[in-house]
Amino acid sequence: MxxxxxxxxxxxxxxxxxxxxxxxxxxRAELYWDFAYSGTGVSASGILITQDVPDGSGYYLATGILGQRNGSTITGLQPTGTAIPLNDPFEVDNLVRADGRLSSHGLGFATASGEYANLFRASWLSPARTVEFASRPALNRTTEEVVSWQFSARTEPLPxxxxxxxxxxxxxxxxxxxxxxxxxxxx
Incomplete structure (x- = not known):
């Protein structure tokens, strides 16, 4: 040697x-949740990743997201405290409760196709409903749709x-x- x-x-x-x-x-400690929602012209599903401890109101902060919306890969969460494009001044807080209730600011995310979505609880509707505000900045187009929202804890963590x-x-x-x-x- x-x-x-x-x-x-x-x-x-x-x-x-x-x-x-x-x-x-x-x-780091995380929780994994399955989500799916659909409405006229929209369908999305995937996994939401949150911190493992809720805040004082029972909301978990989302830290990641995986899935697809209308066949396009979801590329990431909208940063907390910012609005998705074409939806100013409505900032997302990325909070969700274990029972699936979103906050009135809701979750925001982007897709590979250049679309953005903000899902939130519209408590002013009777009864309160989950709504998706979606935008496509390249076309200066927005839509707003009441959606059917399903949310549940994953029984197995991600590999x-x-x-x-x-x-x-x-x-x-x-x-x-x-x-x-x-x-x-x-x-």
Whole structure:
């Protein structure tokens, strides 16, 4: 074994240990909810990800969303405290209760097709209903539709997937250790 190989060994071991530690780090606590809604000309479904503890009013803050709306992939939540395009000044708060009740500000999200949606509880309707305000900024078009909203807790969490950076770090460490071992056998 050469001095050069010996100098690389601690770095390789440290890199490998860092990758393993990153993969073993527990994920933040989250809850997963199935959602679906439909109305005239609109159909959406997917998974809503929220913090695991509700606020004092029983609302959970949504932190992520996966799914499709009218066949287009949902790409992410509208940032809390902002309005979806063409819906100023109505800012979303991304709050939902375990019973499925949305707040009057509701959830906002974007789709891959360039559309945005804001689902909210219209408490001024009798009876109160869930409404979707949708916009397509490229066409300067908006729609508003009462929808049938279903919401329930998932019985199984999403499968664990390591962060890409953690997985890359682990693979780099394994490759370095493998390279060192091959050179040791050859030398």
């Amino acid at each position: 050469t001095a050069r190989t010996l100098n690389r060994a601690p770095a390789a071991i440290a890199l490998l240990a860092a990758g393993l530690a990153a993969l073993a780090t527990p994920a 664990a997937v390591p962060e890409p950076a953690s997985a890359a770090l682990l693979l780099a460490g394994v490759a370095l250790v493998g390279t060192m071992a091959a050179r040791r056998r050859a030398g």
